[in-house]
Amino acid sequence: MSGRAGAPLDVSADLLAPPGRTGLRMVLSRIGTLCLVELQKLRHDKLDLVTRAAQPALWLLVFGTTFSQLRVIPTDVPYLDYLAPGVLAQSALFVSIFYGIQIMWERDAGVLSKLLVTPTPPAALVIGKAFAAGVRAVLQVLVVVLLAAVLGVGLTANPLRLLLAAGIVVLGSAFFCCLSVIIAGLVLSRDRVVGISQAIVMPLFFASNALYPEELMPAWLRAINLVNPLSYQVDALRGLLIGTPSRLLLDIGVLAGATALAIALATRLVGRLGR
Amino acid sequence: MTAAVRVHGLRYAFNGSVAVSNIDLTVQTGEVFGLLGPNGAGKTTTIRAITALLPVPAGTISIFGLDVTRNRMAVRRLIGYVPQMLSADSDLTGRENVSLFARLFDVPRRQRAARVDEVIDAMGLTEAADRRASTYSGGMVRRLELAQALISMPRLLILDEPTIGLDPLARSGVWERIAAIRRDTGMTVLVTTHYMDEAEQACDRVALMHRGEIRVLGAPEALIADLPEPDGDLDDVFRAHVGDHLDDDRTRGMRDVRASRRTARRLG
């Protein structure tokens, strides 16, 4: 290479470019980077957190308070308390599914190909995006938690439990984000991803224990509930935040397993989005 | 010296419809190489195969001697890529956009801020650096993308239609930056365009593509000198070798137009 004298751009480093990070350190660095980007975007658009809190607020206020008074759904704790973790999980679900859909926008805008041409293996990109969805969801859930506290929901104040609950939200969101990446990688069309996601998100919610205990479900609903990761997320959040009996270890195990599987599948498919 | 890019026998088909075939080309280290041709000629497909975004089913591609399919990560550390669409993240500021790529290319933390400032300054974006990219004009977004691509000090800069959709002033601004990068760093540049006049000015060598094939390849002056008539330009060279107008393939081009309109809307 020649013509370097008096260069305003210093390229002395280029030929001896550092080998860069590899392996686990690189993956961790990419996760950090993509999460940071999410925080930067949220800082520019704080209003987004408020507008997206509107729907969970309605669920808590209208559905929660009404059914608390009607007492048609038998629960061990006041129904509003019972419902709150379900609504938290729902708002995290919406955020993360939408986040996954957004990757289709990034694809159509060329942002994704540019990311794929950096030294970022597909797995690191998927995991990074999944955790970034988690970060966004945790911040969203925080707004809903404050709202629930204002409404008098008996939430725990134990910092360890709160931290664990945040971890559960991240895990669940990573799963649902990867789920929409998987759908995107299969159908390769933005409109169809939006359509399919909308078609599955409500059934995921209603076929879970977010609104009513498993014991009230007919057998077929119970079967879906059994394989619905959202139910495990809700169960864990309910146990941690409200203190109802839960199977925390099972919940974490199922969520972690489902997320690992979803990451593996999304990694295999994400390259198709760059074509 | 190893060539910057070596493509041999590249062929790519989208679901059975052939986009490029029999592509053979070599980009020498340090040169500005132009891939020219009307919309739909196969320029973007060729570029995407070179960056290993497309799996290469037939043919071999190497960058600085490294096979792109076998050394994907190593190759990506050597290239800076600006895709055809305006692809800066409009929800981030200019500086955040560049910092993101500094991190993705593992620019050491201690050097990061200074390097980001340096490339932003070199692209003339210092004043706009802390504004969101959604407020940028098309020309500014292009320069921002150049800054993103340069942050890792790549050995090969790949630019897909860097001036598409820009007004004449912004276009010449972009070419000036590319010339300056070249002058200051001696970086190898592989660029595509469908503007023949721009290529004639900016490129050391060009390959003219049509319907997925390279029709002729050489230095613009040499190609023009070979024309039977004097005072020709690259347009004439294209006509002489292809035998029809640049503007055919209108329908094939629609996809690109729609895509850049969409981006323009997105970027407000």
Ligand SMILES: Nc1ncnc2c1ncn2[C@@H]1O[C@H](COP(=O)(O)OP(=O)(O)O)[C@@H](O)[C@H]1O
């Ligand atoms: N993702 C795609 N799916 C199907 N066909 C494609 C795709 N991308 C490009 N093509 C087709 O391949 C041909 C070459 O396109 P492209 O490489 O984008 O040309 P250029 O960049 O020169 O305008 C065109 O006929 C185009 O329609």
Ligand SMILES: [Mg+2]
């Ligand atoms: Mg193109």
